[in-house]
Amino acid sequence: MNIAVCVKQTADTESQPILSSDQSRMIDDGLVWIINPHDESAIEVAIQLRDEHGGAITLFALGPDRVESALRQGLAMGADEAIHLRCDSMPDDQKIVADLLSDSLRSHDFDLILAGEMAIDGAGAQVPQRLGVLLDWPSITGVEELNITQNQLTARQPVEQGDRIHVCQLPVVIGINRRIMEPRYPSFKGIMKAKRKTIHVENVVLDSSQLNIESLELSKSRSGGEILTYEEGVAGKVISLMREHTNVI
Amino acid sequence: MSKILVIAESSGPHLTTSTLEVCQAAFNLATSIKGSWSILVDECAANAAVRIAPDVISCPMGEDEAQSPGLWASIVVKTAGSADILIMAATSTGKDVMGRVAQLFNAPLAQDCTGVQVDSDSVIFRRELYGGKVIAKTKLTAKPTLATFRPRSITPISPSNTLVEATSCPVHNFIPKAKVTLQARFGSARM
Numbered sequence: 001m002n003i004a005v006c007v008k009q010t011a012d013t014e015s016q017p018i019l020s021s022d023q024s025r026m027i028d029d030g031l032v033w034i035i036n037p038h039d040e041s042a043i044e045v046a047i048q049l050r051d052e053h054g055g056a057i058t059l060f061a062l063g064p065d066r067v068e069s070a071l072r073q074g075l076a077m078g079a080d081e082a083i084h085l086r087c088d089s090m091p092d093d094q095k096i097v098a099d100l101l102s103d104s105l106r107s108h109d110f111d112l113i114l115a116g117e118m119a120i121d122g123a124g125a126q127v128p129q130r131l132g133v134l135l136d137w138p139s140i141t142g143v144e145e146l147n148i149t150q151n152q153l154t155a156r157q158p159v160e161q162g163d164r165i166h167v168c169q170l171p172v173v174i175g176i177n178r179r180i181m182e183p184r185y186p187s188f189k190g191i192m193k194a195k196r197k198t199i200h201v202e203n204v205v206l207d208s209s210q211l212n213i214e215s216l217e218l219s220k221s222r223s224g225g226e227i228l229t230y231e232e233g234v235a236g237k238v239i240s241l242m243r244e245h246t247n248v249i
Numbered sequence: 250m251s252k253i254l255v256i257a258e259s260s261g262p263h264l265t266t267s268t269l270e271v272c273q274a275a276f277n278l279a280t281s282i283k284g285s286w287s288i289l290v291d292e293c294a295a296n297a298a299v300r301i302a303p304d305v306i307s308c309p310m311g312e313d314e315a316q317s318p319g320l321w322a323s324i325v326v327k328t329a330g331s332a333d334i335l336i337m338a339a340t341s342t343g344k345d346v347m348g349r350v351a352q353l354f355n356a357p358l359a360q361d362c363t364g365v366q367v368d369s370d371s372v373i374f375r376r377e378l379y380g381g382k383v384i385a386k387t388k389l390t391a392k393p394t395l396a397t398f399r400p401r402s403i404t405p406i407s408p409s410n411t412l413v414e415a416t417s418c419p420v421h422n423f424i425p426k427a428k429v430t431l432q433a434r435f436g437s438a439r440m
Contacts, residue, residue, distance in 0.1 A: 013380035026383065092387075093357050118360075121379050125360045129318075129348030138319070138426035141345050159341040161260065162434040164316055168427035210391040211357035214373060217384045248401075 001055035001148075001170075003046045004108065005079065006101055006115035006127065008036045008090075009063055009070035013120050023216050035070045037183075038116025040077075042176040044183040045146060046114055047078040053148065056080040058108065062100055063090050068199060075194035076186030082199045092122065093211040098130035100204050105135065110171060112153075117142045117175035128175030138168040141175030251284035254332035255302065256325055256350075258342055259294030264301065267338035269405035271398050272301050274365055275336060276406055281367040289328050291315055295415045300408040305415040316429045318342060322349035323423050329354075332393055334372065339397035351395050358395040359387050363402040 011017070012032040020027055035043075046057045059074045061067045062085040071082040085100055105113060113135075118125035125141075132139025145156035153172050157164040186194070226241070228234055242249050253275045257268045264272075275286040287304035290297075295307035308324055315321075325346065329335060335350065337343040339361040351358035364375035374387045374396050389395070 011379065013382065017379050017383050019383070026379075095351065095355070095357050098352065123361055123376070123378065124358075125344045126348035126351060126358055129345060130352040132426075133349055133352035139349070140427065141348070142341050157341070157345075158434070159431075160265075161431060163432045165430050165432055166427045167429075172427075209357075210389060211359065212388050212390060214386040214388050216378075216386075219377070219382055219384055246401075 001049060001053040001111045002109060003050060003055060003057045004105055004110045004113045005039065005042050005046050005057060005059050005074070006113065006131075007039045007043070007059050007061045007070055007074055008116065008119045009033050009061065009067045010036045010119050010121040017218065019216050019218060024213070026216065033066060033069065035073055036116050036119045036121075038118060038120070038176055038178045040183040041178040041180050042114040042116055042174075043074050043077050043079060044181050045176060046112075047184070048181075049112070049148065050080075055111070058083060058110075060085065060101060060104060062087065062097055062204070064088060071199050072194050073186060075197050075199075076190040077184055078190060082197070084199050084201045085204045086201050087204050087206050089206075091206050091209055092213055093209040094122075094124040094126045094130065095211075096207050096209060097124075098127050098134060099207065101127070102131055102134035104202060105131070112148075112170060113137075113173045114176055115173070117177050128173050132173045135171075135173065137171050137173050138166075139173040139175070140166045140168075142177050143174050144177050144180050146174065146180065251279075251282050251333040252331055253279055253284060253286040253334040253336065254325075254329055255286065255288045256321070256335065256337040256343070256346065257288050257290040257294065257298060258338060258340060259291050259297070262294055262297060264290070264294055264297045265338065265340075266405055267340055267343075267398075267400040269301070270400065270403040271336050271338050273403050273406040274398055275302075278334065278365060278367070278372065282370075282372070284333070287332070289325065289418075290415075292417070297408075299413050299415055300411075301406060303413060305413055306418050307415045308418045308420055310420060312431075316431045317425050317427075318345040318349060318429075319425055319427070320420070320423050321346045322353060324418070324420060325350045326353045328418050329393065334394045334396075336395070337397050339399045343397045347395055347397050354393055354395070356391045356393055356395055357389045358397075359389060360397050361399045362387075362396050363399050365396070365398075
Protein backbone atom coordinates (compact mmCIF):
# COMPACT_ATOMS: atom_id res chain seq x y z
CA MET A 1 0.00 0.00 0.00
CA ASN A 2 1.52 3.29 -1.07
CA ILE A 3 0.69 6.08 1.35
CA ALA A 4 1.19 9.84 1.09
CA VAL A 5 1.25 11.96 4.24
CA CYS A 6 0.81 15.72 3.92
CA VAL A 7 2.82 17.43 6.61
CA LYS A 8 2.73 21.04 7.77
CA GLN A 9 5.45 22.61 9.82
CA THR A 10 3.76 24.79 12.41
CA ALA A 11 4.87 27.13 15.12
CA ASP A 12 4.56 25.46 18.50
CA THR A 13 1.56 27.11 20.14
CA GLU A 14 3.48 26.96 23.43
CA SER A 15 5.90 29.57 22.07
CA GLN A 16 4.97 33.21 22.55
CA PRO A 17 4.01 34.90 19.28
CA ILE A 18 5.45 38.33 18.47
CA LEU A 19 3.72 40.58 15.95
CA SER A 20 5.36 42.92 13.45
CA SER A 21 5.14 46.64 14.28
CA ASP A 22 2.29 47.14 11.78
CA GLN A 23 0.49 44.08 13.28
CA SER A 24 0.11 42.54 9.84
CA ARG A 25 2.12 39.36 10.44
CA MET A 26 3.85 37.19 12.99
CA ILE A 27 7.59 37.46 13.37
CA ASP A 28 9.21 34.06 12.86
CA ASP A 29 12.21 34.78 15.11
CA GLY A 30 11.98 32.97 18.40
CA LEU A 31 9.22 30.62 17.30
CA VAL A 32 9.78 26.92 17.84
CA TRP A 33 8.90 24.95 14.70
CA ILE A 34 7.38 21.51 15.01
CA ILE A 35 5.44 19.05 12.86
CA ASN A 36 1.73 19.82 13.25
CA PRO A 37 0.69 17.27 15.94
CA HIS A 38 -2.26 15.96 13.87
CA ASP A 39 0.17 15.35 10.98
CA GLU A 40 2.63 13.64 13.32
CA SER A 41 -0.13 11.19 14.29
CA ALA A 42 -0.88 10.75 10.57
CA ILE A 43 2.75 9.69 10.03
CA GLU A 44 2.39 7.17 12.86
CA VAL A 45 -0.79 5.75 11.31
CA ALA A 46 0.99 5.49 7.95
CA ILE A 47 3.94 3.65 9.49
CA GLN A 48 1.68 1.10 11.18
CA LEU A 49 -0.35 0.56 7.99
CA ARG A 50 2.80 0.13 5.90
CA ASP A 51 4.24 -2.33 8.40
CA GLU A 52 1.00 -4.33 8.22
CA HIS A 53 0.24 -4.12 4.50
CA GLY A 54 3.63 -3.36 2.91
CA GLY A 55 4.32 -0.51 0.48
CA ALA A 56 6.00 2.85 1.04
CA ILE A 57 5.32 6.19 2.71
CA THR A 58 6.01 9.50 0.98
CA LEU A 59 5.84 12.76 2.91
CA PHE A 60 4.77 16.01 1.24
CA ALA A 61 5.37 19.41 2.79
CA LEU A 62 4.79 22.89 1.42
CA GLY A 63 6.76 25.87 2.65
CA PRO A 64 10.08 27.69 2.82
CA ASP A 65 13.50 26.11 3.40
CA ARG A 66 12.90 25.61 7.13
CA VAL A 67 10.30 22.93 6.27
CA GLU A 68 13.15 20.51 5.49
CA SER A 69 13.65 19.89 9.22
CA ALA A 70 10.04 18.69 9.55
CA LEU A 71 10.53 16.31 6.64
CA ARG A 72 13.78 15.00 8.18
CA GLN A 73 11.92 14.34 11.42
CA GLY A 74 9.19 12.45 9.55
CA LEU A 75 11.83 10.39 7.74
CA ALA A 76 13.49 9.68 11.10
CA MET A 77 10.16 8.40 12.43
CA GLY A 78 10.10 5.87 9.58
CA ALA A 79 8.77 7.42 6.36
CA ASP A 80 10.51 6.25 3.18
CA GLU A 81 10.63 9.35 0.98
CA ALA A 82 9.98 13.07 1.20
CA ILE A 83 8.98 15.75 -1.28
CA HIS A 84 9.41 19.42 -0.41
CA LEU A 85 7.14 21.79 -2.34
CA ARG A 86 9.34 24.81 -1.86
CA CYS A 87 7.97 28.35 -1.85
CA ASP A 88 8.94 31.58 -0.13
CA SER A 89 6.27 31.62 2.55
CA MET A 90 3.32 29.66 3.86
CA PRO A 91 0.03 30.74 2.30
CA ASP A 92 -2.87 31.57 4.65
CA ASP A 93 -5.36 30.51 1.98
CA GLN A 94 -5.84 26.73 2.28
CA LYS A 95 -7.19 26.61 -1.27
CA ILE A 96 -3.68 27.39 -2.51
CA VAL A 97 -2.22 24.67 -0.27
CA ALA A 98 -4.68 22.05 -1.53
CA ASP A 99 -4.19 23.05 -5.18
CA LEU A 100 -0.39 22.69 -4.94
CA LEU A 101 -0.52 19.46 -2.97
CA SER A 102 -3.03 17.88 -5.36
CA ASP A 103 -0.91 18.84 -8.38
CA SER A 104 2.05 16.99 -6.91
CA LEU A 105 0.05 14.06 -5.48
CA ARG A 106 -1.55 13.40 -8.87
CA SER A 107 1.80 12.60 -10.42
CA HIS A 108 2.24 9.60 -8.09
CA ASP A 109 0.27 6.43 -7.53
CA PHE A 110 -1.11 6.35 -3.98
CA ASP A 111 -3.73 4.14 -2.34
CA LEU A 112 -4.18 6.39 0.64
CA ILE A 113 -3.50 10.05 1.42
CA LEU A 114 -3.29 11.08 5.07
CA ALA A 115 -3.17 14.60 6.48
CA GLY A 116 -3.90 16.18 9.82
CA GLU A 117 -7.53 17.26 10.09
CA MET A 118 -6.27 20.79 10.88
CA ALA A 119 -3.09 22.67 11.70
CA ILE A 120 -2.74 23.94 15.24
CA ASP A 121 -1.47 27.36 14.14
CA GLY A 122 -3.89 28.51 11.42
CA ALA A 123 -6.74 26.09 12.26
CA GLY A 124 -7.80 26.04 8.61
CA ALA A 125 -9.36 22.55 8.90
CA GLN A 126 -10.10 22.06 5.20
CA VAL A 127 -7.16 20.55 3.30
CA PRO A 128 -8.34 16.88 3.45
CA GLN A 129 -11.84 17.80 2.22
CA ARG A 130 -10.40 19.95 -0.56
CA LEU A 131 -8.01 17.19 -1.65
CA GLY A 132 -10.92 14.74 -1.84
CA VAL A 133 -12.80 17.06 -4.20
CA LEU A 134 -9.72 17.90 -6.27
CA LEU A 135 -8.72 14.25 -6.74
CA ASP A 136 -12.34 13.05 -6.97
CA TRP A 137 -11.67 10.57 -4.16
CA PRO A 138 -13.76 9.95 -1.05
CA SER A 139 -12.55 11.99 1.89
CA ILE A 140 -13.17 11.51 5.60
CA THR A 141 -11.90 13.98 8.15
CA GLY A 142 -11.55 14.10 11.93
CA VAL A 143 -10.83 10.37 11.92
CA GLU A 144 -9.99 8.76 15.27
CA GLU A 145 -10.07 5.09 14.23
CA LEU A 146 -9.11 3.47 10.96
CA ASN A 147 -9.17 -0.11 9.67
CA ILE A 148 -8.25 -1.44 6.24
CA THR A 149 -9.01 -4.97 5.09
CA GLN A 150 -8.48 -6.02 1.50
CA ASN A 151 -9.29 -2.85 -0.40
CA GLN A 152 -11.97 -1.60 1.99
CA LEU A 153 -11.50 1.15 4.53
CA THR A 154 -13.61 1.72 7.64
CA ALA A 155 -13.16 4.97 9.56
CA ARG A 156 -14.72 6.40 12.70
CA GLN A 157 -15.36 10.12 12.72
CA PRO A 158 -16.67 11.47 16.05
CA VAL A 159 -19.33 14.16 15.59
CA GLU A 160 -21.55 15.98 18.08
CA GLN A 161 -24.36 13.41 17.76
CA GLY A 162 -22.22 10.25 18.04
CA ASP A 163 -19.76 8.45 15.80
CA ARG A 164 -20.06 8.44 12.04
CA ILE A 165 -18.82 5.18 10.53
CA HIS A 166 -17.62 5.59 6.96
CA VAL A 167 -17.01 2.58 4.74
CA CYS A 168 -15.50 2.97 1.28
CA GLN A 169 -13.02 1.55 -1.19
CA LEU A 170 -9.45 2.79 -1.57
CA PRO A 171 -8.11 5.23 -2.68
CA VAL A 172 -9.22 7.63 0.04
CA VAL A 173 -8.12 10.93 1.59
CA ILE A 174 -8.18 10.83 5.38
CA GLY A 175 -7.96 13.78 7.79
CA ILE A 176 -6.45 12.42 10.99
CA ASN A 177 -7.22 13.66 14.48
CA ARG A 178 -4.20 13.40 16.79
CA ARG A 179 -6.28 11.40 19.29
CA ILE A 180 -6.06 8.40 16.94
CA MET A 181 -2.66 7.40 18.34
CA GLU A 182 0.50 8.76 19.95
CA PRO A 183 3.33 9.30 17.47
CA ARG A 184 6.60 7.52 18.14
CA TYR A 185 9.85 9.30 18.96
CA PRO A 186 12.45 8.91 16.20
CA SER A 187 15.10 6.37 17.15
CA PHE A 188 18.82 7.26 17.00
CA LYS A 189 19.16 4.82 14.10
CA GLY A 190 16.21 6.49 12.36
CA ILE A 191 17.70 9.96 12.82
CA MET A 192 21.03 8.86 11.32
CA LYS A 193 19.27 7.13 8.42
CA ALA A 194 17.09 10.19 7.76
CA LYS A 195 20.17 12.42 7.46
CA ARG A 196 21.38 10.39 4.50
CA LYS A 197 18.05 10.39 2.64
CA THR A 198 17.49 12.73 -0.28
CA ILE A 199 14.57 15.11 -0.03
CA HIS A 200 13.16 15.80 -3.48
CA VAL A 201 12.51 19.48 -4.00
CA GLU A 202 9.85 20.89 -6.32
CA ASN A 203 9.81 24.67 -6.57
CA VAL A 204 6.26 26.00 -6.67
CA VAL A 205 4.75 29.43 -7.20
CA LEU A 206 1.93 30.62 -4.94
CA ASP A 207 -1.25 31.93 -6.56
CA SER A 208 -2.64 35.19 -5.26
CA SER A 209 -4.50 34.63 -2.03
CA GLN A 210 -8.24 35.17 -1.74
CA LEU A 211 -8.08 34.96 2.04
CA ASN A 212 -6.23 37.92 3.45
CA ILE A 213 -5.35 38.62 7.03
CA GLU A 214 -6.06 42.32 7.48
CA SER A 215 -4.64 42.64 10.96
CA LEU A 216 -3.48 40.62 13.94
CA GLU A 217 -3.66 41.32 17.62
CA LEU A 218 -2.46 39.40 20.63
CA SER A 219 -5.21 37.98 22.81
CA LYS A 220 -5.60 39.44 26.24
CA SER A 221 -4.08 37.10 28.79
CA ARG A 222 -6.64 35.27 30.84
CA SER A 223 -7.36 36.53 34.32
CA GLY A 224 -6.95 34.20 37.27
CA GLY A 225 -10.70 33.72 37.63
CA GLU A 226 -12.92 34.16 40.65
CA ILE A 227 -12.81 31.72 43.54
CA LEU A 228 -16.13 31.23 45.31
CA THR A 229 -16.26 29.93 48.84
CA TYR A 230 -18.88 27.43 49.93
CA GLU A 231 -21.58 29.42 51.68
CA GLU A 232 -25.30 29.89 51.56
CA GLY A 233 -26.49 31.23 48.23
CA VAL A 234 -23.34 30.21 46.34
CA ALA A 235 -25.36 28.14 43.84
CA GLY A 236 -27.38 31.21 42.87
CA LYS A 237 -24.18 33.20 42.44
CA VAL A 238 -22.72 30.49 40.18
CA ILE A 239 -25.87 30.54 38.04
CA SER A 240 -25.86 34.33 37.71
CA LEU A 241 -22.14 34.33 36.85
CA MET A 242 -22.76 31.70 34.17
CA ARG A 243 -25.60 33.80 32.75
CA GLU A 244 -23.62 37.04 32.80
CA HIS A 245 -20.23 35.87 31.63
CA THR A 246 -20.81 32.78 29.54
CA ASN A 247 -23.21 31.56 26.94
CA VAL A 248 -23.63 28.20 28.68
CA ILE A 249 -27.10 28.76 30.16
CA MET B 250 -28.30 43.15 -2.76
CA SER B 251 -26.18 40.50 -1.04
CA LYS B 252 -27.76 37.18 -0.16
CA ILE B 253 -26.71 35.06 2.79
CA LEU B 254 -27.41 31.34 3.04
CA VAL B 255 -27.25 29.51 6.38
CA ILE B 256 -26.70 25.77 6.13
CA ALA B 257 -28.60 24.30 9.06
CA GLU B 258 -27.88 21.33 11.23
CA SER B 259 -30.83 19.72 12.93
CA SER B 260 -31.57 17.14 15.55
CA GLY B 261 -34.89 15.53 14.67
CA PRO B 262 -37.42 18.34 14.23
CA HIS B 263 -35.22 20.93 16.00
CA LEU B 264 -32.49 23.21 14.73
CA THR B 265 -29.31 22.84 16.77
CA THR B 266 -28.31 25.67 19.08
CA SER B 267 -25.16 26.28 17.06
CA THR B 268 -27.34 26.72 13.94
CA LEU B 269 -29.50 29.26 15.81
CA GLU B 270 -26.28 31.13 16.62
CA VAL B 271 -25.31 31.17 12.94
CA CYS B 272 -28.83 32.42 12.11
CA GLN B 273 -28.21 35.36 14.45
CA ALA B 274 -24.93 36.06 12.62
CA ALA B 275 -26.83 35.94 9.31
CA PHE B 276 -29.49 38.30 10.64
CA ASN B 277 -26.84 40.75 11.88
CA LEU B 278 -24.91 40.57 8.62
CA ALA B 279 -28.02 41.00 6.48
CA THR B 280 -28.96 44.06 8.53
CA SER B 281 -25.47 45.57 8.18
CA ILE B 282 -25.14 45.03 4.44
CA LYS B 283 -28.84 45.62 3.71
CA GLY B 284 -29.08 42.13 2.27
CA SER B 285 -31.36 39.15 2.73
CA TRP B 286 -30.85 35.74 4.30
CA SER B 287 -32.18 32.21 3.83
CA ILE B 288 -31.73 28.86 5.50
CA LEU B 289 -31.16 25.44 3.93
CA VAL B 290 -32.51 22.71 6.19
CA ASP B 291 -33.32 19.01 6.31
CA GLU B 292 -37.06 18.63 5.68
CA CYS B 293 -37.67 17.13 9.12
CA ALA B 294 -36.67 20.42 10.78
CA ALA B 295 -38.40 22.71 8.27
CA ASN B 296 -41.21 23.52 10.74
CA ALA B 297 -38.64 24.91 13.16
CA ALA B 298 -36.85 26.86 10.44
CA VAL B 299 -39.98 28.67 9.20
CA ARG B 300 -40.19 30.43 12.58
CA ILE B 301 -36.58 31.56 12.36
CA ALA B 302 -35.61 32.62 8.86
CA PRO B 303 -37.35 34.88 6.32
CA ASP B 304 -36.76 32.30 3.58
CA VAL B 305 -36.53 28.52 4.03
CA ILE B 306 -35.31 25.89 1.57
CA SER B 307 -36.00 22.34 2.74
CA CYS B 308 -34.47 19.13 1.45
CA PRO B 309 -35.89 15.65 2.03
CA MET B 310 -33.06 13.52 3.40
CA GLY B 311 -33.04 9.94 4.63
CA GLU B 312 -31.61 9.20 8.07
CA ASP B 313 -28.37 7.84 6.64
CA GLU B 314 -28.23 10.38 3.81
CA ALA B 315 -28.32 13.18 6.38
CA GLN B 316 -25.03 11.80 7.75
CA SER B 317 -23.17 12.16 4.48
CA PRO B 318 -21.05 15.33 4.35
CA GLY B 319 -20.53 14.71 0.63
CA LEU B 320 -24.28 14.73 -0.01
CA TRP B 321 -24.75 17.89 2.05
CA ALA B 322 -21.98 19.60 0.11
CA SER B 323 -23.52 18.68 -3.23
CA ILE B 324 -26.95 19.95 -2.07
CA VAL B 325 -25.43 23.22 -0.87
CA VAL B 326 -23.73 23.77 -4.20
CA LYS B 327 -26.95 23.04 -6.10
CA THR B 328 -29.06 25.23 -3.83
CA ALA B 329 -26.73 28.14 -3.18
CA GLY B 330 -27.82 29.82 -6.41
CA SER B 331 -26.91 33.46 -6.23
CA ALA B 332 -25.93 33.45 -2.54
CA ASP B 333 -22.95 35.72 -1.87
CA ILE B 334 -22.21 34.50 1.64
CA LEU B 335 -22.58 30.89 2.89
CA ILE B 336 -22.27 30.21 6.59
CA MET B 337 -22.58 27.21 8.89
CA ALA B 338 -21.69 26.29 12.46
CA ALA B 339 -18.08 25.19 13.01
CA THR B 340 -19.14 21.80 14.34
CA SER B 341 -17.48 18.59 13.15
CA THR B 342 -20.13 18.36 10.44
CA GLY B 343 -20.04 22.05 9.57
CA LYS B 344 -16.28 22.15 9.09
CA ASP B 345 -16.39 18.93 7.06
CA VAL B 346 -19.22 20.07 4.77
CA MET B 347 -17.92 23.59 4.24
CA GLY B 348 -14.41 22.37 3.37
CA ARG B 349 -15.98 20.40 0.53
CA VAL B 350 -18.30 23.22 -0.52
CA ALA B 351 -15.38 25.66 -0.61
CA GLN B 352 -13.46 23.44 -3.01
CA LEU B 353 -16.52 22.75 -5.16
CA PHE B 354 -16.89 26.54 -5.52
CA ASN B 355 -13.09 26.94 -5.78
CA ALA B 356 -13.45 29.59 -3.10
CA PRO B 357 -11.62 30.45 0.12
CA LEU B 358 -13.08 29.52 3.49
CA ALA B 359 -12.68 31.02 6.96
CA GLN B 360 -13.24 28.22 9.49
CA ASP B 361 -14.11 28.55 13.15
CA CYS B 362 -14.80 32.30 13.19
CA THR B 363 -15.66 33.88 16.51
CA GLY B 364 -17.22 37.02 15.10
CA VAL B 365 -18.00 39.03 12.00
CA GLN B 366 -18.23 42.72 11.22
CA VAL B 367 -18.85 44.87 8.18
CA ASP B 368 -16.18 47.46 7.53
CA SER B 369 -16.90 49.84 4.62
CA ASP B 370 -18.73 47.21 2.53
CA SER B 371 -16.21 44.47 3.35
CA VAL B 372 -17.13 41.53 5.54
CA ILE B 373 -14.37 40.89 8.07
CA PHE B 374 -14.26 37.62 9.98
CA ARG B 375 -12.59 37.33 13.36
CA ARG B 376 -10.59 34.15 13.94
CA GLU B 377 -8.35 32.84 16.68
CA LEU B 378 -4.93 31.55 15.62
CA TYR B 379 -2.01 29.92 17.45
CA GLY B 380 -4.20 28.20 20.02
CA GLY B 381 -6.10 31.41 20.75
CA LYS B 382 -3.00 33.53 21.38
CA VAL B 383 -3.55 35.70 18.29
CA ILE B 384 -6.76 37.20 16.93
CA ALA B 385 -6.86 37.68 13.15
CA LYS B 386 -9.21 39.87 11.17
CA THR B 387 -9.66 38.02 7.91
CA LYS B 388 -11.14 39.22 4.64
CA LEU B 389 -12.18 36.90 1.82
CA THR B 390 -12.03 38.47 -1.61
CA ALA B 391 -13.83 35.82 -3.68
CA LYS B 392 -17.51 35.11 -4.21
CA PRO B 393 -19.14 33.24 -2.68
CA THR B 394 -17.71 34.04 0.73
CA LEU B 395 -17.70 30.98 3.00
CA ALA B 396 -17.30 30.82 6.76
CA THR B 397 -18.10 28.67 9.76
CA PHE B 398 -18.77 30.05 13.24
CA ARG B 399 -17.49 28.56 16.45
CA PRO B 400 -20.35 27.33 18.66
CA ARG B 401 -21.11 29.58 21.66
CA SER B 402 -19.48 32.66 20.14
CA ILE B 403 -22.79 34.31 19.19
CA THR B 404 -26.10 34.54 21.05
CA PRO B 405 -28.71 32.25 19.42
CA ILE B 406 -31.56 33.87 17.52
CA SER B 407 -35.05 33.66 19.02
CA PRO B 408 -37.99 32.25 17.04
CA SER B 409 -40.52 34.81 15.82
CA ASN B 410 -44.30 34.55 15.59
CA THR B 411 -44.14 35.07 11.84
CA LEU B 412 -44.26 31.90 9.75
CA VAL B 413 -42.90 31.68 6.22
CA GLU B 414 -43.55 29.06 3.55
CA ALA B 415 -40.69 26.61 2.98
CA THR B 416 -39.55 25.92 -0.57
CA SER B 417 -38.75 22.29 -1.30
CA CYS B 418 -35.50 21.34 -2.99
CA PRO B 419 -35.22 17.80 -4.39
CA VAL B 420 -32.21 15.58 -3.71
CA HIS B 421 -31.16 13.70 -6.81
CA ASN B 422 -28.28 12.32 -8.82
CA PHE B 423 -25.90 11.92 -5.91
CA ILE B 424 -23.80 8.79 -5.81
CA PRO B 425 -22.03 8.66 -2.44
CA LYS B 426 -18.35 7.73 -2.45
CA ALA B 427 -18.65 6.29 1.06
CA LYS B 428 -21.42 4.58 3.00
CA VAL B 429 -22.01 6.54 6.19
CA THR B 430 -23.96 5.53 9.29
CA LEU B 431 -24.31 7.17 12.69
CA GLN B 432 -23.67 5.22 15.87
CA ALA B 433 -24.93 6.65 19.14
CA ARG B 434 -22.34 7.32 21.79
CA PHE B 435 -22.89 7.52 25.52
CA GLY B 436 -22.62 10.98 27.00
CA SER B 437 -24.35 14.26 26.38
CA ALA B 438 -24.52 15.96 23.04
CA ARG B 439 -25.24 19.65 22.64
CA MET B 440 -28.53 20.18 20.84
